[in-house]
Amino acid sequence: MSELYDTYWVPSVLDVFARGLADRVGRGDRVLDLACGTGLVAGYAAERAGPQGEVVGYDPTPDLLEAARAKSFSGAPITWVEGSGESMPFDDAEFDVVLCHQGLQYVTDRAKAFAEIKRVLKPGAMFHAGVWASAAHQPAFGFVEDALAKYIGPEQKPVHAWSFGGLLELKRLAQAVDLTVDRLDTVERPSRFSTIQEFVDVQIACAGRTSDDGQLVMGLVDLEDESLLPAIDAFAREAKAELAPFAKEQTLTAPFASDEISARA
Numbered sequence: 053m054s055e056l057y058d059t060y061w062v063p064s065v066l067d068v069f070a071r072g073l074a075d076r077v078g079r080g081d082r083v084l085d086l087a088c089g090t091g092l093v094a095g096y097a098a099e100r101a102g103p104q105g106e107v108v109g110y111d112p113t114p115d116l117l118e119a120a121r122a123k124s125f126s127g128a129p130i131t132w133v134e135g136s137g138e139s140m141p142f143d144d145a146e147f148d149v150v151l152c153h154q155g156l157q158y159v160t161d162r163a164k165a166f167a168e169i170k171r172v173l174k175p176g177a178m179f180h181a182g183v184w185a186s187a188a189h190q191p192a193f194g195f196v197e198d199a200l201a202k203y204i205g206p207e208q209k210p211v212h213a214w215s216f217g218g219l220l221e222l223k224r225l226a227q228a229v230d231l232t233v234d235r236l237d238t239v240e241r242p243s244r245f246s247t248i249q250e251f252v253d254v255q256i257a258c259a260g261r262t263s264d265d266g267q268l269v270m271g272l273v274d275l276e277d278e279s280l281l282p283a284i285d286a287f288a289r290e291a292k293a294e295l296a297p298f299a300k301e302q303t304l305t306a307p308f309a310s311d312e313i314s315a316r317a
């Protein structure tokens with residue numbers, strides 16, 4: 053499934069946000085990419101940090117780490133480490149920068165993860181993170197969670213995409229561990245899909261949910277299960293109606309909104 057994620061979801065949606073986050077890395081920095089997945093942000097961070105820097109990509113999902121390990125990146129050397137944000141195997145004050153792109157919404161114990169982030173940052177070092185804005189603040193895709201719940205099942209509602217809790221939740225979590233908030237901002241960037249149907253297919257195949265053992269499972273449903281086809285078609289019809297204003301010719305160009313925080317230890 054990580055191939056689908058890298059082939060469709062990354063270039064269509066994630067890449068532009070990931071670059072924006074990694075742009076905050078300086079030459080020679082020692083960087084932690086928390087919830088690194090298949091290594092998108094870690095790769096850009098390594099380019100920015102350069103050969104004198106160091107990057108650690110950290111994630112609890114072995115399949116995604118394996119995909120990351122198989123890639124080659126330039127710049128700083130990258131070490132891939134398995135584990136969850138709630139308990140990190142790093143020393144106090146190890147990092148100049150901690151980045152986390154679309155990972156915090158999957159963390160079960162947010163308070164613990166923020167305490168760990170604060171602990172591993174050097175004094176004065178920066179934490180930069182982005183989580184999808186809530187449905188009400190998504191200019192195009194806000195309908196998605198309700199539509200998935202309606203057509204495919206209520207258990208699809210908490211896919212964690214829009215459910216984090218907004219800028220105020222980011223601020224609350226950061227301030228609770230004495231991080232000083234420098235920036236809170238909802239950032240909109242265009243996503244591009246060659247058709248609305250492609251968005252539907254990618255959404256069904258790549259949307260993430262957390263399994264009972266804390267790993268990220270991609271794919272909302274079993275795509276082999278033909279009994280779900282009518283429900284997926286109904287979701288596709290609603291998506292086509294909702295997204296029609298954003299489609300030109302065939303191409304869908306519509307903004308995603310991400311809530312971003314920059315905070316100092």
Ligand SMILES: C[S@@+](CC[C@H](N)C(=O)[O-])C[C@H]1O[C@@H](n2cnc3c(N)ncnc32)[C@H](O)[C@@H]1O
Nearest residue numbers: 087088089092113136137153154155158159268
């Ligand atoms: C949507 S992916 C984002 C991956 C990557 N940052 C990117 O931008 O492509 C969410 C990631 O959060 C990770 N994750 C889930 N639960 C986590 C936890 N408790 N601690 C740290 N990462 C977690 C998943 O394994 C997954 O790689």
